Amino acid sequence: MGVITITKKFGAALTAGIILAACFGSVAQAAPLSNYDAGRFEIHAGGNIPNSTETGNHKMRKKNSAYFGGTVGLGSNVGLNYKWDELKGRLARMRAQEVNLMYRFIPCVSFYAGYLNADAKSTSWRGNGYRRNSAHVGLQADVNVPELFDVWANFAYGSKHNYYEIGLSKPIIPNIDFDVSYYHQKYDDALRGDDTFKGRGIKVGLTVKI
DSSP states (O other): OHHHHHHHHHHHHHHHHHHHHHHTTOOOOSSSOOOOOTTOEEEEEEEEEEEEEEETTEEEOEEOEEEEEEEEEEETTEEEEEEEEEEEESSEEEEEEEEEEEEEEETTEEEEEEEEEEEEEESSSTTOOOEEEEEEEEEEEEEEETTTEEEEEEEEEESSEEEEEEEEEEEEETTEEEEEEEEEEEEEEEETTTEEEEEEEEEEEEEEEO
């Protein structure tokens, strides 16, 4: 584990703490969706710009890829969320999709539970890859910094994967936000030989909210 791992965990915990401390003072209006009233929804899409992709202990040459998803409000502080994400390297790629049921239990923090399907494939060794289905739980938080931007964070832990993402959103025109975030994802037993698939980097995209 070492200093770098400890520093990452401390940074993630500190960010979550700042968001929790601020969330009772303001409610975010940019990505992610903060209002789960029936009929409210948002869709988002953009690109993954990796700074590292790994299978097992082997680092791969990086390739850009895409992501998209959305959330719809069901009412009574409940929302339904869908995500599709792809991570690419020179030797392998990971495609993951998930469905989550969200519950906003305090003004700017949601708990969620969901199902994830991860589809890993090697581009070098035919047949070397697995589809994995797993459950997970997580927290999503967001807070508005007046006149500047929204800060948001997403932390998930599952039986075969875990990830976190910390980002900023800035409205550019009414109902459309520019998003940038840092992500770190890890999928266990994704390739033959029980190799993990890991990726981290930057996401850049847009969110449309109605």
